[in-house]
Amino acid sequence: MLGRPNLYTSYQQENQLLPTWTQKVVFTLFVAVLFLLPFDLPVISQIPLVRFLGDGDWLLIMSRMLVFAIAALGLNLLSGIGGQVSLGHAFFMGVGACAAVYLGGTSGETTWGHGLPIWVWLPGAGVAAALVGVLVSPVAVRVRGLYLAIVTLGLVFLGLHFGNTSWGTKIAGAPAYGRDFPSLDVRLWKEETPLLDVSSSGRWLWFEVTELQKLYLFMLTLTILFAVVAKNLSRSRTGRALQAIRDRDIAAEVMGVAEFRYKLIAFAVSSFFAGVAGALFAALLERLQVEQFGLFLSVEFIAILLIGGAGTTAGPLIGSFFVVMVPEFVKAFTKWLEAAESGPTEVLAGAMLTDGDDFGIINTAIQTPGWTLSVDAWNIVLFGALIIVFLIAEPLGIFGIWVRIRNYWKRWPFSY
């Protein structure tokens, strides 16, 4: 019986987190590599990607990717599993960030804050976002499909406006400027020396760890935690109810699934994820700026779901890696081309780069007015193009590609 895919002898076996031994081993190794990635270890640092992802600035980008993954897991519960398409995920992230800065930030003349420790403000961010999610769900549950997408889109604009009001600036800081965000240090209460120092380099147990490594490990732990919660939720009674609602809501209701209640749960849990991720996102930037939580961020999460594969737990994780890292890879590639001096890379650089007048599509000049766009602008174009191409060519996302590859080898040498 060992190793036969799709042969399950009990329901419990089918519903396991990792059904086969291969998966157990591979996943353990993968998680171990993720944890060891920031350190300079003999064998692990030789693995492709891991070779450079573990150092310097890449760690910060990886941390951002992990935060995005938490938010994407939340949106996946609502949209991928529950089928309720939301363009308002950025709004809930913003709510979380504002709640966090209200609880954990410093109080001043122009700002409100209570200076509470992280174990209050991080869950508090999630709870606040979940409460707002419950608050808007009476409207959100009544409307369906594209109407829901637009209602949640409206939330984003309402949230962006919050930073303009006289009472909103007390929490969110001045418009376009924002306010400082509390550090991630873990304190028991408001004491000087933190229990667990995350925001500066130092010693953890016996190891010397830099600030970025600490940040990465902190985010990785949280992401794994949230991924397990999301996976467990999706294979529980709630997850099955949500899938039933997604596939045919009226049929689900006829069968006794309490539609309103489960949609409410989906909104609350997804907002909780978003709130926590929003607080972490602002903590990464060390600054809360309401303008960050705009429509573009929401679209990014929709793209993460679609590119990774909606409705699965692996999908949002793969998707966030893809969506966050590809622009960085493009930037790194451009830098590498720029540095090229001779050989074929130099020819390629001549064809692709320009600093103004010559041929090329990527403008490397500091200011790039007019035609020939900068790398950042091309990255946004690429982002839009990726959404379109994935939706047209592979609606199930990267996870779908993986499933096809896997199935090919499963039945090899037969074609079906």
Place this chain on the structure above:
Amino acid sequence: MAPAAGSLRSLDLRRGAPLGFLFGALGAALIFGLVQLANDPALFFQTFMKSLGLGSVYALIALGFVLIFKATQTINFAQGALAATGALFVAFLVQERSVFTGDAIQADRYGHIPFTNLRNPLNAMGGPDWLYWVLSVAIALVFAAAVGLVVERLAIRPMVGEPLFSVAVITLGLEIMFRVFNNDAVVIDFRPVHAPWGLEGFTVGGELINWSFIAAMVTAAAAFVAVYFFYRSRLGIAMRAVAFDQEAAMAQGINVGRVFAIAWAAGAVLAAIGGIFATQPPVDQTLSVDQETANIAFRALPAVILGGLDSVTGALLGGLLVGVAEIYAGQYAAANTSWLGAGYPLIVPYVVMLIGLLVRPYGFFGTPEIQRV
């Protein structure tokens, strides 16, 4: 017993509370309006014309949404980008007539005019400037229609039969892509569209009423009349048939692909017209295309939702309602700006939309989706 009269069905008890709230709010607004009218009739009239002007712009954009939705059953989130693109076409076409600019054509850092390939074929034309402008706009609208056709062919046609939300997300991707190019074209200098009426207008009781308000109203009226007759033409009936049941329409020999293409072309043209008015008062005082122009579509979305995604009448009334709400809130609640926040009129449409959806989840004229298990 089930309620007999169809008109009474909306007075369902469950809807009592939101409906009461709605009528209460409308009554309060009416009384408030009458008081303001008695106070300062000229200001009230100016506000009224302004709100009709804004409402007409919203209605134009909303009509584009509805046309595309009726044919393809999807919301075109790229409508704003198409609007900015269309307005940019106008700006590029008229920028070469020096009578508009009064000085040399704005060149970029390398000494060439961006998008110079877009030569205006009317350059040698004499005659009055307004005629030149109108004809240039006509050419720009042809370009806009072409853009709509290309977008439909490349990105939307392959998605026939896919989930509707996927198509909507594709248009979001298009919006993002278009926006980069549009912003790139306007980031250094604004692109004036040089509408003949400029910032001028006529005064009633000492209050200025811009010609652009009137122009927006006339254009919107013309567009709605055109669509009304279009839906009665052979092609329009085909379009309604496709909206009703795609497969059945196909079985009757209707070319669904062509209907899609025409809907997108028409939607892009309406977006472009809306985009031109989005650079004029009351939407914008700069008279030129800038990075804000593309946001007109997101501001008009509440109008579409309030009216109902598939209703032409809804687009008109929703647009006007949202325009009135936005302008009147901006005019008469300005004393509370600090508490409401700078730029609060911009979110009034969304607040109105949320309240409206509580009462009617499919908008006031939208068709409720009938579901079978």
